[in-house]
Amino acid sequence: MAAVPELPGNPVPRYSEQEQWLKEHVAKLCRLDHDRFPGSQPVSFGEKDLTKLEQYDFWVCEKSDGVRVLFLIAFDPGSNTQAVFLIDRHNTYREIEGFCFPHHEDPRKNLKNSLIDGELVMDVDPRTRQQTLRFLAFDCLVIDDQNVMTKTLDKRYGRLKEWFYRPFARMTKEYPQMAVGQPFDIKVKDINFSYHVEKVFTMDIPNLMHGNDGLIYTCVTTPYTPGTDHNILKWKPPSENSIDFKLVLRFPPAPDNPNKPDFCAKPLFLLSVWLGGDGNLARYEHFDDMYVSDDEWDQMKMSGEQIDDRIVEVHWDPSLQRWRMMRFRDDKPQGNHKKVVDNIIQSIADGVEKDALLARSNAIRNAWKTRAGLPTQPVPPVPPPSNRPPPPLTHGGYPPAHQQPMPSKARPPPPSAELRYGPLPPGPWSKVAGPEIVCGMRR
Numbered sequence: 001m002a003a004v005p006e007l008p009g010n011p012v013p014r015y016s017e018q019e020q021w022l023k024e025h026v027a028k029l030c031r032l033d034h035d036r037f038p039g040s041q042p043v044s045f046g047e048k049d050l051t052k053l054e055q056y057d058f059w060v061c062e063k064s065d066g067v068r069v070l071f072l073i074a075f076d077p078g079s080n081t082q083a084v085f086l087i088d089r090h091n092t093y094r095e096i097e098g099f100c101f102p103h104h105e106d107p108r109k110n111l112k113n114s115l116i117d118g119e120l121v122m123d124v125d126p127r128t129r130q131q132t133l134r135f136l137a138f139d140c141l142v143i144d145d146q147n148v149m150t151k152t153l154d155k156r157y158g159r160l161k162e163w164f165y166r167p168f169a170r171m172t173k174e175y176p177q178m179a180v181g182q183p184f185d186i187k188v189k190d191i192n193f194s195y196h197v198e199k200v201f202t203m204d205i206p207n208l209m210h211g212n213d214g215l216i217y218t219c220v221t222t223p224y225t226p227g228t229d230h231n232i233l234k235w236k237p238p239s240e241n242s243i244d245f246k247l248v249l250r251f252p253p254a255p256d257n258p259n260k261p262d263f264c265a266k267p268l269f270l271l272s273v274w275l276g277g278d279g280n281l282a283r284y285e286h287f288d289d290m291y292v293s294d295d296e297w298d299q300m301k302m303s304g305e306q307i308d309d310r311i312v313e314v315h316w317d318p319s320l321q322r323w324r325m326m327r328f329r330d331d332k333p334q335g336n337h338k339k340v341v342d343n344i345i346q347s348i349a350d351g352v353e354k355d356a357l358l359a360r361s362n363a364i365r366n367a368w369k370t371r372a373g374l375p376t377q378p379v380p381p382v383p384p385p386s387n388r389p390p391p392p393l394t395h396g397g398y399p400p401a402h403q404q405p406m407p408s409k410a411r412p413p414p415p416s417a418e419l420r421y422g423p424l425p426p427g428p429w430s431k432v433a434g435p436e437i438v439c440g441m442r443r
Contacts, residue, residue: 005067005122005133007331008183009086009094022085022093025074029113029142030149030226037091038141038226039070039117042216043340044347045235049217050360052233054367057220058194059153062204063234064136065211066121067331071135073101075112075145082110086120090333098181102171103144104163112145116164117224120184123209133184134210138191140164141224149224156224161188191218195365197357214240215357228340238351240315242326243344244335245271246284247312266297271314271323274335282334287341290314291322311335316348 012019023035030038052058070087084096103109117139123132140160141149148156165188172179192200194217205212214236222231236242248270251261269292272284290312292300300307311332314323336344366376 005120007067007069007086007088007094007120008133009096012085012093012095014092019093022072022074023091025113026072026087026115029115029147031147032226035091036226037070037087037089038115039068039087039089040139040225040229040232041227042232042234043228043230044241044344045215045217045233045352046343046347047350047352049233050352050356053194053217053360053364056231057368057371058217058233059157059191059220060194060197060200060215060217061138061189061191062200062208062212063214063216063236064119064121064189064208065213066119066136069118069120069135070141071114071116071118071137073111073114073116075110075114077112080110088331090331096183098183100171100178101164102167104167107167107171111164111167113142114140114144114164115142116140116160118189121210123185125209132209135184135186136189137165137186138189139218139224151223153218153220153222153224157191193365193368195361195368197361201354201358235352235357236347237354238348239318241344241348242313242315243341244311244313244329244332245273245287245290246335247290247307247310248272249308266292266294271312272335273338273341275338278333284335285338288323291317291320291324296325 012022020035026038027033027035032038068089072085072087072093074083074085075081076083082099082101084099086094086096088094101111101114103111116137118135118137120133120135123134124130125132137160138157139153140156141147143159143163148159151159165186168186190204192204197215200215214234217233217235219231222229225231249267250270251263251267252265254260254262269290271287271290273287275283275285277283305328311329311334313326313329315326316322317324362377369376
């Protein structure tokens, strides 16, 4: 799995006047009544969404394995200058130096206030192994002081290329010295009609120089929607679907004193699901536990990293019938919301494989052509779905409303951690209490 690149730039101090001004500025540009992160978030792809791809026009692109950021160009009309910032999902701002963006009509002028959506990835040249930090732009909310969130995706994408990228690319080509001080490269992500998904699989993804994390389908005819957008679909192979939880360690009682934890023993790795709220008001509840082998636990201790109280990305291992760790996600302020977790589990249970997407392409193409009044092609019959059982996922001792009872071969729910180790949220042995470093591991 590709490493998540670190964000460049100088962090704007939290709760400072500058940060507050920037958040209010972005909220005003986006016409929002709050100053939270204004980016849209996809939902997991389910079997019902195959029909949705036939009913509506969607574009599809590869889902890059990087860091989701918004790219802000703040224009000061008084001094005719630009200031550039990256905004991450924590809604923190980093000031970026070295960029200049010319106006699309007159390159002697500066592009005005703009807010671009994209992904920061680390591209690695397969021949030289040289690394290049790159911002892949795929949408825009505001461009040259114009809010375009109510426009359709094709119009937003056109503005992104014509008003933001092409004047910038032309400038760096004519004046290559302008690119010397830039902290990263900028490209516009290639997007395809939804029925060209085979091209994405066979041509786009194999030629990537960064990690891939599935596909993203975006409805063409709907506006840009901050927060969860049910018209943006995130597809992954069922075996690669992942969920972000908060990892909570609970150590067993010490042999000589049952009222104290044994910090030298291997703990229970509990996964907590987010119920809402931010910062100190974030609410979590126990969901399940994560399997960690003895060797993996030894490696964690040797790393010297904090393990407890971090967001962790996990996947379901059907061979073990357990959740398995993929990586820490320090770029995310919270784990997935409980509703999102239920949707992802449903997506895993649906099991929409790559072959199902490819088999549906002709029907999706014909439906698209019919809406456009163009001739269609014969559609081959779609093979019936396989009789695959849903994954026997536990849910902290209680199944989601949409989940069928667990098959008899599934492992039983984990024993109640509250009975064994005391209350979970908050527990007396979280990282806010006790020794800072125990057995070489930070808590």
